[in-house]
Amino acid sequence: MATVELLFSALPEHVRTARLVAAAVARRAGVDEAVLDEVRLAVGEACTRAVGLHMSHGIGSPVRVSLIEDEKKFSIEVGDEAPHRRFTLPGGTLGAGASAPPQAGATSDAKAKATANGNGNGPAGGGGGGLVEADGALMPGARDEIPEPVPEEDEGDGEMGLAVISGLVDDVEVTTDENGGVIRMSWPTTEPVLP
Amino acid sequence: MDLSLSTRTVGDRTIVEVGGEIDVYTAPKLREQLVELVNDGSYHLVVDMEGVDFLDSTGLGVLVGGLKRVRAHEGSLRLVCNQERILKIFRITGLTKVFPIHSSVDEAVAATD
Known part of the structure; x- marks a missing residue:
């Protein structure tokens, strides 16, 4: 199991806590100060x-961070x-391009649609009018909705x-499926720091 | 550590002094500040980031948004930053080509191009 696991409500104010915990555990694990x-x-x-993905999909479950030494x-x-x-x-395409036809009325109301569908959709996916119909047919509104706590189209994509x-990270891997996604990153360590 | 913001004017430039951490939680405050300045007619901004301890892509997005706003009024947005760890983020995202980055407020205020 992970050395330290952290679950936090998908809210912007908790991201800082995750940074602090991760840096503390990394330091202890022997990741170089630099x-x-x-x-x-x-x-x-x-x-x-x-956090942005959970918020834009109306997902109530927490974000999960595993710190593994x-x-x-x-x-x-x-x-x-x-x-x-x-x-x-950058450097590699994961999945197909965005080409699903928009549903009627989906274009101007993407956020509302994402929230409405997300509410009735547990982690396992599916459900009536769920987000995922098939791998290539995610709900048009949700898919193009950029999860952005700063809700302004011109501020970052x-x-x-x-x-x-x-x-930043040499060793990084992103995997996604209909149940969610995981970003894995790793750094080399030197001598572990004893407590 | 929260975000601190203060503004002052030097000639036709408005200096926005930012301190603390700019992340997904605090970036909206910086955005509000920049929007307010532009709405009040300040189109030549100098964002002094010497007091910034942390900056992420959300903060970059807000700065890009500010740049777009001032450019709509033929304005400018210059950054003051000497911190390597902050500069690195601008470098890996290619934004050093977008923002004029100065080593001091005086230099940014004097810059005209």
């Missing part, structure tokens, strides 16, 4: 993204429970966080 700023930033970006590396997994839309990481993570 890299701790990167750990802090990367975990903050991952949590911000997860191994012999020679320290790993962080940030998991969300949002049924996933496709997205791209919501995936800048992923760009920052991939620019």
Whole structure:
């Protein structure tokens, strides 16, 4: 199991707590001091993204952060429970492009639709009018909705966080399915610091 | 650590001094401040980030939004930052090409291009 696990309500004010805990555990695990700023930033970006996804999908469950100390590396997994839309990481495309036809009225009311569907949709997905019909047919409104606690279209495209993570962290992996997504990141460690 | 904001004017420039952490929780306050300044007719902004301890992509998004707003009025948004860990974030996102970044408020105020 993870060395330290953290569950927090998907609210912006708790992202800072996740950063602080992650940096503290990373330091103890022996991650180089010079890299701790990167750990802090990367975990903050991952949590911000997860919070945004939960909020925009109306998901009440918490965001999950696992901090894992191994012999020679320290790993962080940030998991969300949002049924996933496709997205791209710089340098590689995960999933198909956005091409699903918009439903009537979906374009101007994407956020309301996402919330309405998300409410009736547990972590397992499905349910009447659920978000996921098939892998290639996520709900049009939700998929293109950029989860942004700063609700303004011109302020970041919501995936800048992923760009920052991939620019910062050499070892990063993003996996998603209809039950949610996980961002895994790891850093090498030196001699563990004894308590 | 929360976000602190203060403003002052030097000539036709408005200096926004930012301190603390700019993240998903605090960035809306910075956005409100920038929107308010532009709405009040301040189109030449200098954002002094020397007191910023943490900046993430949400904060970058707010700065980009501010830049768009002032540009709509032929204005400018300059940054003051000497902190390597903050500059790094601008570098990896390519935003060093978007924002003029200065090493002092005086230099930013004097800049004209």
